[in-house]
Amino acid sequence: MITLFRKISYLNEIADKIVEGELLVQNGVIADFGPSLGTPEGAHIIEAEGAILCPGLVDLRASLGEPGFEYRETIASAAQAAAAGGITSIAVLPDCAPPIDDPALVHLIIARGQETGSVSLLPYATATRGLKGEELAEYGLLKRAGAVAFTDGGRAIASSRLMRLALSYASGFGMRIVQHPEDPELARGGAATSGARATWMGLPGIPAAAEAICVARDIRLAELTGGAVHFAHISTAEALDLIRTAKDKGLRVTCDTAPPYFDLNETAIGDYRTYNKLSPPLRAEADRNAVVAGLADGTIDAIASDHQPRDADDKRLPFADATPGGAGLATLLGVTLAQVTGRHLSMPRALALLTCAPAAWLGIEAGVIARGRPADLCLFDPERSWMVQAGRLPGKAQNTPFDGRALEGVVLGTWKAGKRVFG
């Protein structure tokens, strides 16, 4: 199977330029690219003037409904949504049922990904056994099985002592601890970010400081142990300042954010819209601006979908009772590209945050257009627009926080190891 992309632009190998040219896929790998390639015999030709070819997106962080919550989403359904969103690799959170805290379960997730044929699943394993926050999981055995890092998903590792041990022990295997940075005591019972809006809506608040307090502690513990900490879905200015300083000091600290935190602010929960109830909660506009700045200046290492499938029963409830979380696979590219349209990010930088940056973080052979690499590719038209509509998204999970949002950037096709899986 030979595919030749013609009349396209593509993201170059070091992800700093979009160049016009052609790209050849042969035997599932990127064989060649350049201004003009000959047409090999029998090549399937794809021409898309104005479209951009980038590496298949590498989603650093998503929960899938399976195993345990198939009523919300199955892996097959998530794979369909991912393909439609141009995503070809997903790092999967371990907070399913049962939690991924055993090597056999790590193997299971990897195998289930392979069965889809369209998306690689890269499992996180739990940081603590059973997500209980009490004792360490078997980091060595889990790593050997294929776990990419350790995290308790949407639960913070609350105990300072345990976090110290986790960072220290994981560093012996060269592995990272991924933290949901939120002081659980300050966040308990909260439904929205603290402030005037939560007060007037009568919703229990989670102070923005709950994030900074956890980040400050864990940076200090990373320094103490020499371990590597990664903060997931950073949403506040204060936490970003701490991370920026820690990086300047050369500590092993990284972070990601997700589209809701640079595209939406707390006003989106008006009228008690439970699809916009997220964890961490949507923050004030000043925090959103700080996240945008963090993307531009490199404080934030990657953009993850933070996909959390929920069904109607999780969401058709009074706001405080609704389960937090938003679907994010299908909108990851479009909402990120809005930062390009808004001139906050260059196109190569935006794409890097979705491809080579998370791939490098995960240490996988993906996310780069280079000769000999697997042909995981996403072709999109940056000019064409579409409207996000809950109920009409690909896949089962429809709980998008971007319902009604017009986005530019339509995925024309997705390829996994040279095989077209969407479009």
Next chain:
Amino acid sequence: MAMLKHLLGIEGLNPVTVTTLLDLAESYALLNRSGKTQRDLLRGRTLINLFFEDSTRTRTSFELAGKRLGADVLNMSVATSSVTKGETLLDTATTLNAMNCDLLVVRHNRSGAPALLAEKVGAAVINAGDGTHEHPTQALLDALTIRRNKGRISGLTIAICGDIAHSRVARSNILLLTMMGNFVRLIGPPTLLPSGIEAAGVELFHDMETGLKGADIVMMLRLQKERMTGGMVPSPREFFTYYGLDRAKLAYAKPDALVMHPGPMNRGVEIDSDIADDPARALIKEQVEMGVAVRMAVLDTLARG
């Protein structure tokens, strides 16, 4: 007056609507005192009191208001556990739609629950208190009580005291009273003043002496027992010492200052019986009376809408 479909909160109302509702309520107050009724107004209409949270006062008030206007009134108390709450809410909406209910009075312990129901039912929904969000008929009845006693509902200095953070009564009153052009002060310990409230154009105080100075109206709020167990206040006696209204603290306010309380009262916690039972200073009984009149006005207006 703009057509009202539901009454979910004071937010969204304007001074004209509020004044119109108060004028109508005033006429119902006079009618009630005269002993006459107007039982043809809501004849054939069904009013359901749907209470997910215990309440005697508010439910009875709505029941009486509905009956005085001739509506068929049904009371539904829905026992809830924290697990079944959500399902019950929307299942109930389906049931109510099947019953062709016209007016639905809802109390729920979760903020926004009446708004969620309003999306799903055909009836006009009246919020009778949702979580820590709003209690609009309480604010309207307080406004009517103030207007009758002070001759106006603008330009007054009104102090709201106690547990502001967990009070839907406080939120609705702040919205209404600031909208009508009053000076609103909030007095309470910092742990009971919610974040960002100062942006509403109110003044915050942590002591009664400065907070009550020059006040025309002193509104006390109920302090719930769980606030003590939640550690927000160390003990009832400490709270009463600093924030409980007794005669000595009331003396800081204007000599003709009047005292209000939405009930039910915790005597000796937020208010001394000496004040609560003083007809010359406390408007608490009149608040209850105006409650019925205000709810008649609201039912009347929504039924016409």
